[in-house]
Amino acid sequence: MKIQIPELLELYADNKAQIVDIRFTEEYAAWRIGFGQHIPLNELPDRLDELDRDKTIVTVCPHYDRAEIARLYLTLEGFNARYLTNGMLGIADALRGDKARDYIMRLNDQQ
Template sequence: MYESYLSKFNYEERKKMKIQIPELLELVKKDEVQFIDVRFHEEYEAWNISFAKNIPLNELPGRLDEIDKSKLVVTACPHYDRAIMGRIFLLENGFNARYLTDGLLGLVDYLRGNNAKELFNKLND
C-alpha cells in the first residue's frame, strides 16, 4: 500500500498533504470539504467538532462509501499521527485528501471567541 504512495512522493506532494486551520474553515464555510475525525468513538463522544464526521481510523476501510469523493477530504485527530495514516489510506483509495496540520486540539484552540462566533454565523446563514 505505502509503496505506491512513497514512489510518487515529491516536494509538491509534501506541500499538498497538509491543510492549515484558516484554509479548512474557508472550505467548510463553502461546503467544499468533508472533515473526518478519525478518533475512536469514545474520544469523539467526550468532545467533538460540530462539522466533523466521526469515522475511527480502524473503521475507515469499511466505511469509504460514507465519504464524498467529489469533495476534498480532511482527516484530523488530536495531533496528526492518525490523521496522516487516514489520509494516505484515502489517497490510495482514490480520494483527494489532506490532514489538518494543527490537529483537533489546535482547531479547538483557534475556535475561541470571535473566531467561533464568525464560523457559527457563516454555517448558520
C-alpha cells in the same frame, strides 16, 4: 498533504471539504468539535461509501499522527485527502478560544 486551519475553514464554509474525525469512539465521546463526521480509523476501510469523492476529505485527530495515516489510506483509495496539521486542539484554539483549549488539554492530561 497537509492543510492549515484557515484553509480548512474556508473550504468547509464553501462546502468543498468533508471533515472526518478519525478518533476512536471513546475519544469522540469525551469531546468533539461539533461539526464533521466521525469515522474511527479502524472502520475507515468499511465506510468509504460515506465519503464524498467530489470534496476534499480532511482527516483530523487530536494532533496529526493518525490523521496522516488516514489521509495516506484515502489517497491510495483515490480520494483528494489532506490532514489537519494542528489537529483538533488547533481547531479549538481557532474557534473557541482559551477556555475550550484549556478544557481539552485537561482531558488529554487525564488519559
